[in-house]
Amino acid sequence: MSGATTAPARPRPVVQPWARPFWDSARRHELVLQHCNACNQAIHYPRVACPHCGGGDLGWRRASGRGTLYSFTVVESNAPSAFIADMPYVVAVVRLDEGVQMLSNVVQCDPGELRCDQPVEVVFERLDDEFTLPKFRPLR
Ligand SMILES: [Zn+2]
Numbered sequence: 001m002s003g004a005t006t007a008p009a010r011p012r013p014v015v016q017p018w019a020r021p022f023w024d025s026a027r028r029h030e031l032v033l034q035h036c037n038a039c040n041q042a043i044h045y046p047r048v049a050c051p052h053c054g055g056g057d058l059g060w061r062r063a064s065g066r067g068t069l070y071s072f073t074v075v076e077s078n079a080p081s082a083f084i085a086d087m088p089y090v091v092a093v094v095r096l097d098e099g100v101q102m103l104s105n106v107v108q109c110d111p112g113e114l115r116c117d118q119p120v121e122v123v124f125e126r127l128d129d130e131f132t133l134p135k136f137r138p139l140r
Contacts, residue, residue: 019046065122
């Protein structure tokens with residue numbers, strides 16, 4: 001590093017026990033969603049009870065990995081210090097085909113070309129040995 005300033009470490013996800021399958025799957029480059037076995041709805045973020053019916057019989061299903069861009073912002077200044085090197089970067093809410101929304105980043109894109117409702121697909125970016133982050137890119 002020869003005296004160069006190093007960026008602080010990126011924050012790591014805080015994983016509740018019931019969310020562990022989401023992160024274990026992401027590490028294998030699989031996007032999974034919690035699913036309620038009582039009312040048959042997808043759930044995200046992971047919870048201990050279904051937000052639709054209150055049931056506790058929840059399982060996991062592999063998701064399509066596809067969705068549309070519901071909303072986004074391009075961070076071009078004043079990023080947290082661990083992310084300054086990434087600017088400009090895109091923070092987005094993606095509406096997955098399964099009907100749930102996921103806060104993530106859109107990568108492999110020209111931020112100026114993004115538009116709401118455009119199709120996106122999941123990609124995986126390794127953070128460290130434990131965590132791989134689901135992100136999205138425009139579906140071409
Ligand atoms: Zn339910």
